[in-house]
Amino acid sequence: MQTKTKAIVLSKIRFKDNDLIVKCYTYNHGIVSYILKGVLKSKKNNKKIAYFQPLSLLELETDHKDNRSLQYIKDLKTSFLYSSLHTNIVKSAIAMFLAEILSQALKEEEQNIPLFNYLETSFMWLDESSQISNAHLLFLLELTKYLGFYPDDSEIDADFFNLLEGQFQYINNSKHCVSGENLTLLKQLLGTDFDALNQIKINSKQRQQFLKMLLQYFDLHLTNFNQPKSLQILNDVFN
Known part of the structure; x- marks a missing residue:
């Protein structure tokens, strides 16, 4: 056809x-x-x-x-x-990393218009924006909406987030519970849009630790998810 x-x-x-x-x-x-x-x-x-x-x-x-x-x-x-996505060294590293994640995460051979529109508009924004150091973090977090494991924020004031259950909770009852800086940043990013990303200030170490947590979250919820080979390149460009 x-x-x-x-x-x-x-x-x-x-x-x-x-x-x-x-x-x-x-x-x-x-x-x-x-x-x-x-x-x-x-x-x-x-x-x-x-x-x-x-x-x-x-x-x-x-x-x-x-x-x-x-x-x-x-x-x-x-x-x-694109005007800069493939020529700007930081953006190209992000593009390589996100493409590798999507190659693993997307499996369905059927139409999903909301997901396609999300991907398309996100990459256009990445190409056109200058404030992109946290873009991959928000992109992956928002992607979980379409993959079926977006964090349940009904108890967002709680002291822990359970990666396995995908929800905030008041007790630390699992090795998959996170707190501290990762929890704070997760709460900041939930509900944030790309245009407000420049209001979130984190350093390179915090960014790497939060990304490590996000990849663990993906690993817990996706079958046969592997550590992206391009992760080291991505970390290098932010150091």
């Missing part, structure tokens, strides 16, 4: 000698993997490969068949041209 869809690039891997497999999160079909045959054969295809940088926003014309594991792209173009 000939179809057009917007797509967000999550990953690409070499296949055989000259082919490329690109995983995207699409507006129409959720997670889809595309094969680009022969694209690595000659230098003239370098321009086409450049479309598939982490989190690139594309519009694809495809020959989509539901019973096929690898789909084919007939034509493509950029749906939003």
